[in-house]
Amino acid sequence: RLSVRLERVAAHVPAGARLADIGSDHGYLLVALLTRGVIAAAVAGEVALTPFHAAQRSVRENGLSQRISVRLADGLAAIESADGITAISFCGMGGETIRDILDRDKAHLSGGERLILQPNGGEQPLRQWLMENGYRILDEEVLRENRFDYEIIVAERSGPVSYSAEQLYFGPLQLQERSAAFIAKWQRLLRLKRQTLSNFTRARQAVPEEKLQALTQQVRWISELL
Ligand code: SAM
Numbered sequence: 001r002l003s004v005r006l007e008r009v010a011a012h013v014p015a016g017a018r019l020a021d022i023g024s025d026h027g028y029l030l031v032a033l034l035t036r037g038v039i040a041a042a043v044a045g046e047v048a049l050t051p052f053h054a055a056q057r058s059v060r061e062n063g064l065s066q067r068i069s070v071r072l073a074d075g076l077a078a079i080e081s082a083d084g085i086t087a088i089s090f091c092g093m094g095g096e097t098i099r100d101i102l103d104r105d106k107a108h109l110s111g112g113e114r115l116i117l118q119p120n121g122g123e124q125p126l127r128q129w130l131m132e133n134g135y136r137i138l139d140e141e142v143l144r145e146n147r148f149d150y151e152i153i154v155a156e157r158s159g160p161v162s163y164s165a166e167q168l169y170f171g172p173l174q175l176q177e178r179s180a181a182f183i184a185k186w187q188r189l190l191r192l193k194r195q196t197l198s199n200f201t202r203a204r205q206a207v208p209e210e211k212l213q214a215l216t217q218q219v220r221w222i223s224e225l226l
Contacts (some may be wrong), residue, residue: 002032004145005118009091012116012139012154016040017087020079022101023047027055027070029091031062043085044070045078076105087114095122099129106133114138117153126153127168136161140173142181149185166221175225183226190222 002010006029013019017039021030024044033039044059046052052072059068071078079085088109090098098119102109115135119126130137136158143150151171163172174182197215200207 005150008143009118018085019087020085021089023093024055025051027058030068031058034064034067042068043078043083044068045073047074075101076108079108085113089116091118095119095126099126111157115155123151124169130155131161131163134159137172140171142185144181186222193219
């Protein structure tokens with residue numbers, strides 16, 4: 001059984017996709033999607049040896065070696081053009097890490113792939129990269145599991161697209177939809193950020209002006225949102 005987080009990621013994978021999961025660890029997402037007949041074929045990319053072996057083992061034990069290629073590779077180097085990949089997932093990595101891999105390995109993208117991203121933090125810089133590279137956000141989701149808030153961002157290359165600073169911070173579709181999980185996430189963050197701000201002021205710490213301004217700006221945006 002998948003975690004709620006990976007189950008929600010799975011829900012954003014198009015039927016019949018040829019999916020590359022980068023940083024697949026044990027490969028549970030791909031094994032579940034193939035076993036259910038949702039996807040046609042898959043590549044599991046792992047940069048580290050222990051999770052690479054774990055993925056190899058789960059693919060073998062589930063009899064899926066013909067359909068899932070497990071590769072020890074850094075980022076999008078796991079993908080070969082003969083794979084005919086139509087969707088790429090990145091789950092459970094920091095948003096900045098996902099952005100850095102996408103940016104560094106752009107040459108491996110055909111531009112036709114759907115990106116299914118589940119960053120752990122760093123959503124804003126990731127959305128910024130998507131915008132700067134002509135990716136439109138098609139779907140977004142906030143969910144909570146084990147006292148963590150997770151976001152899912154689905155994007156496809158569309159040509160020039162423009163999002164405001166607030167849309168990049170909160171997520172353009174989340175801002176429209178205002179789901180209960182989204183509101184609850186930002187209520188929690190507002191409390192935390194207000195606390196940090198008041199600690200800064202009370203301790204008269206030498207906080208860089210830039211950091212203070214960014215935090216003040218965020219508190220203002222979140223208060224306006226709620
Ligand atoms: N995707 C799984 C999930 O969501 O449950 C595993 C998440 S795990 C926290 C992150 C995985 O990404 C690790 O197994 C790590 O080795 C892998 N990883 C980190 N950087 C990577 C890179 N540049 N290329 C491929 N895999 C990477």
